[in-house]
Amino acid sequence: MARIVRNDALYKQVTDAIRDDITQGVYKPGEALPSEARMLEQYGVSRTTLRQALVILRTEGLIEVQHGRGAFVRSRPTAAAALTRPRTDPLHTIGSVHIFRQDADAATAALTGVPEGSALYVRETTATDPVTGRRVLTRTLLPFTAAEGTELETDPFPERPALLAALSARHGKLTAKELVSARMPTPDETKALALPDITPILETTLVTTAKGRTVLAETETTSAEAIRLVYPVK
Template sequence: MAVVKGQALYKQVAREMRKAIAKGTWRPGERIPTEDKLTAQYGVSRPTVRQAVAELRADGLLDVQQGRGTFVRGPQPEQSATINIERTVVCAGDQYHCPAGWHDAEEPTVYRVRLEATAAETLAADEGDAAFLVQRLYTHEASGLRARYSGLLPMERITGTVLAKHPELFNTDAYAALAAAHGPVEWHEGISARMPNPDERAALHVPENTPLLISQRVTRTQTDARPLMLETLTMTAAATELTITHRPVARQPGPSSHPVDPENSIKRAL
């Protein structure tokens, strides 16, 4: 390999490896040469080869399979369009509705758990408080997108509601039950991203080197923003768009800054 001055050596190796893939010297699904052979072929060190492999892996050209080696990835299906997920919450009277389109890919599971520190802080509860953990795997009807859902309901917040016996109720039914027990509710939602772990990649059918989109929604009271339930929705970030729409609402006079919607119409689109 002819060395080009002023360019990182690993990038030069990566360029030569790309040529081998483009020319068909290394074919899709084929294992590339070992590190020893690559260091000899390009006249570089092992760390340089590893950096070059890491760059091609990040570009989606190589797939490292533990215990088997590194393989050339086959052509990946193109995403024809961005998948728009609108999570609108509509309130009419004492009924709550969300857009249809999500279906259970598996039966939901319910566990009795103790709140860990991070969740307890989010829910303004004490670490170790009893709670229900509801887990579901969803499929989006229109796009086939898979999403993992988890809901945390502190026992103290659902005592005397239908959720104490049926915590697996879909979120809109849960909102109605919480509103009946605690008064009008609102939602606070945060969006973040991170790389998936192997279990998430398998469950959500996420390609390698594709980040996840995580939406965390806290249902809370309108009067004092007391947290009642924590929901987390996890899905691939590839060509996925979450729509969040805000509608101006009236505010109660006085020190409280939390919005109240006197018409009890759309509270917030999340």
């Protein structure tokens, strides 16, 4: 309960202090944490620092933030849900599927390795993960140059096995790597994923290449609260 005095990053110190109070029973399951104003005074840190600490505690599944009421200790701290679903296992689509053409901006050009302004096929939808039950935003980018000379020019997004088969037949052996990042959501993402306030998101992108050239980028975005990735060792 003391003020923060160590030399570590302030948000980590606050996180550790609140976590210790929860695990030691200072704050009981279901009990509200002190108000934001009280914690700011108690720890002597900025509002931004305190909110960073609360984001981490939410991600760990120790607290939940209820809009207009404050932060509460979870009645049963949530064990991290493991994301182990292979990309070959389908998501359950709950929204409309949007397929359109888009010229690559700086972000999508960097992801797909094409020049800015190059044409991309884009597929977007909202779905649920059958393992965790969480909402997932999906976005698939297919460069026009990767689809050229294949049936994908007229049907860019068949079932995934057919998509990969068409790319392999045109470009040769495919290899893939997973890119993972966490960040705070945009307002549109918060709404689409039905997220509570102060909830980070986890973004995983599977980038498929052939002969060093990106031919497909598949992104899934979901809540990062109390979640962990599992990569089986082969």
